[in-house]
Amino acid sequence: MKPFWAKSLIPLCWIAPLFSSAVMANLPVDDLGKHEILPSRQEAHIVTISDPNIPHTIDGRVHFVDVDRGRYLGALNTGYWYGGVVLPKTRNEIISPETHFSRGTHGKRSDVVTFYDPKTLQPTGEVLLPSKRATTVKAQGVSSLSDDEKFLLVLNLTPATSISVVDLDQRRFVAEIETPGCTQIYAVGNRDFNVVCADGSFMGIQLDDQGQLQKQIRRDPVFDPAADPITAGGARLANTWYHLSREGYVHAFTTRDGNVTAAPTWSLVSQDERDDNWRIAGLQHLAIHQDSRRLYALMIQGGPEQFEDPTDQVWVYDLDSHKRVQVIELEHPALWMNISQGPEAQLYAVGVDLQIPFLFSLWLYFAEGREYLTRLATMSFDTYELASGDLQHSLPRIGKLPNLIQPWQ
Amino acid sequence: MLFKWFDKLTENTTRQSARLTSRRSFLASVGTVLVGTAAYPLLPVWRNGAQAASQAGADPKEVSPGQDPGDPESCEYWRYCAIDGYLCSCCGGTKTSCPPGTQMAPITWIGTCRNPADGKDYIISYNDCCGKSACGRCQCIRNENDTPAYLPANSNNINWCSGGPADVVYNCSTAIILGIQ
Structure with a gap:
């Protein structure tokens, strides 16, 4: 015989669904075929993460993130061994130097500059380039806009070096300029560019209004690449480009009236810190906040071969006093770091994230080995408030091994 | 590393x-x-025999394990002192030959590595194998004496498959003895 309470529940079970269906309306039928579009730069702060997608390098990508909301917005597919997207300030388009093969990894090679709609991320056109685009690990200095954004320069490396010039208004390849012994490109005006050379000098490239070479200027060396080479990454303040050297010195090169002058170098580390093996780190390790004149550098304590290792330390310096004014500890050890500009600036970093508890990961290392653990590692994209260094968002699983963080401002 | x-x-x-x-x-x-996984080495040293070595598909000389100690599938293997990329030994090739279907880039960079067996410094050529996408196995980076791309002679930041017969598609890296320093 059933107890009383069980008997009472039986009718309730029959009535409950009738009652709930009366109160809760059916969900409306969804529309098919809807597509999201990206917000404009006025509506949201957008940051791009360029990603060669190693080891699946045939499928390079650009990831778009809304850093106000910490939300992944979408991606571009950008072909083989991607070298980084170009984000103009004044043009309503996304510009992407790319390499494609007609049969995936073989067949006819096509190097192109592809233009994308900034809202739909659909390609809107392309310009064919000489099939010589440089494929390098670091994406800094492999392409550059002129200051007026009329021309795009793309570095070639076969390994002979040259530069392809694209007229963006006409969407047309207009010139190839040989730059023997010189590689990374740094814009210093509407028609003027510098490329860094193996002897420690900067070659000047001056274009005419049609994008043809007007003047090529060989200059004297301004640093000693044999003793302490500067790294590929640079940060610009007006016509001065700042670079870090392998030994942790800050170089400032100013271009004026066709000449390049070097300011006295200064060290990121004290002698004690140098003795303790503090050095630069990561693959994108330098940024400058223009309003506050502060320099941000990824730093690590480690051996001389660790200058490209991930680190959780961002050291902040006053550009005028050369004093360190802040240390930001990152949530995840980062290989790439950049900042936005303006009064409410942010710091962005892509770092290593295992997504599993620390002690468990230690156990996995000893139980299963390093190869196993490496397969579990992912990249997280972290957003920090620049002034305080406080973490605002962490977006997990961003790309395989990105090579460039760029805020689109 | x-x-x-x-x-x-x-x-x-x-x-x-x-x-x-x-x-x-x-x-x-x-x-x-x-x-x-990202850094692919090579000094611009042209080796006319590189392609032939690739096609041979095996080490040209047999040596005793004692003369050439270590595991070629391990990043700690002595010849890899300046390598940067995927080890061809794990990818269907060997430390001196490319996997099937790939081609050896003739332009390469070199390192100088000490053989622990005889204490001699050997000049090692890290020719890349090209034409198939990155192997993805046994990645190995040892950044000793690496330089930026504007100093290409020592730069492991350049894809040295560039300009080779199989174009820029990188697969893995070998470690070939060129001689004794």
């Missing part, structure tokens, strides 16, 4: 114990491994 920190930990617990307490240090070591 692969998981260098953990490897050293097993050898010298005391020296590394401080880093063991740091989750970030641990992640950093993992990240170092991931970076190894």
